[in-house]
Amino acid sequence: MSEPRRLLDGEASEFERTLLGAAREDGPSPGARARLAASLGVAAGVAGVAATAGTASAAVKTASAGAAAVAGGAVAGGAASGGAALGSALVLKWLAIGIAGGALAVGGAAAVGRGSSPSPAASTDASRAVVAHEAPRLVEARGASTGTPPSAVEAPENIPPSAVEAPAPSSSTAPAAPPSARAPVASAAAEPSPLAEETALLDRARAALAAHDGPGALAALAEHDRRFASGALGPEALVVRVEALVASGRRVEAERAGERFLASHPSSPHARRIRSLLGRQAEDAPAGGAVEPAPAP
């Protein structure tokens, strides 16, 4: 069977184009994916960078107590890697905020939430106990808590940008951990993976963009390109760059960057977004009139 043409490439009316085109601009908030990766426990490197020093060190204790799997598993249904605990602690902390003040004491987040530094033994015991009780219900509780103020559960801007730039935690809290549990955490903390750093840079660019800070976004992207010339997230960076250029009124540069990408990756999932940033916006959505119905045909 031959593939039908897409409406947007063919017969859609102007009004329909506006409707369909609007969907293409939709997407998750910046950092949502990184948060999910952390909560799934598959963002080992990212977590190493993203965790605040306090959270990370607390999480190291958690990991050393063997509670990493609990913390990761509570949200993720998996993930026993040591690095997972870092991200999970961070995410669980937010979740806990949205659920109940008392539930704050989840995994490594407990120590941070209370601003105290209990002895490792005490903290691990507490973590373990609370995690055992609270963690399995987290997912369920989160589902139930979608009615709570979005700020509690969703608020990504409150944390990632500053958290991402937090210095890697000192490894001085790690020694108590058995080597098997400690190794991944320690290495993630001392030496964040390139992907993690790259992700952090992109998150910074997106956050700047979201704050209408085009130059800030472009600066982060320039740093990205300098340090990760052939990084894994090149296409993503380019999408953000095109968006930032468009937002800064640097249309020509936006088109040049976008066209170059489209030429080499015409069917990439990112190509559509770039087209929409460049082409659709210019042709189909005259400024200020995106939804005005066209004259009847």
Place this chain on the structure above:
Amino acid sequence: MRSSVPALEDLASPRLVAVAGGEAGERESSPDVPLAPVRDPARLRAMLEAHYDLVWRSLRRFGVRAGDVDDAAQQVFLVAARKLDAVEPGAERSFLVGTAMRVASDARRAASRRREVQDDEPLRERRDSSPGPEELADRRRARALLDEVLDAMPLDLRAVFVLFELEELPTAEIAALVGVPVGTAASRLRRAREEFHRIAARMRARAGHAGGAS
């Protein structure tokens, strides 16, 4: 490929219903299921990197409310984490989108049970802060209209329409992940387009009468 998509009964399981609706969650506490380590975290991470946005947008366009999409996306990847071994290499996207369809279906049911009205527009707009405020408002309105059109479609048509027209998946893949023959998918797409044209025309007429698009 089809076999890797979770069967409906998986999604009707108390676990997912609990996640979606906040009910009957006790089974979620069963320690062994959520604690199983992901055997191949690198693969799950790669799936997340490659398809998170697609999953998110699909959920949204399948009718999950903006404020619930992050949670729904989490569910999709939780299912993926649990069933990673059953996902054939190369079929990751189909698996995720197929799962998203079912999660969306559950979430919609749960949402209609909950019926707490929440203003989800601010959340949905977060991504679009680069354009000026007027354009932004227009876009938001356009998206609200699109959702209205999609809401008027039955889910089987809606899914095919969204995946083909908005996510630009090939019809063969859509057919596989929906679990129907390609011919059926094609005819659903035809019907979905008719619906789309019809509803959009009606909407536009209405907007015309009102002197604006809203």
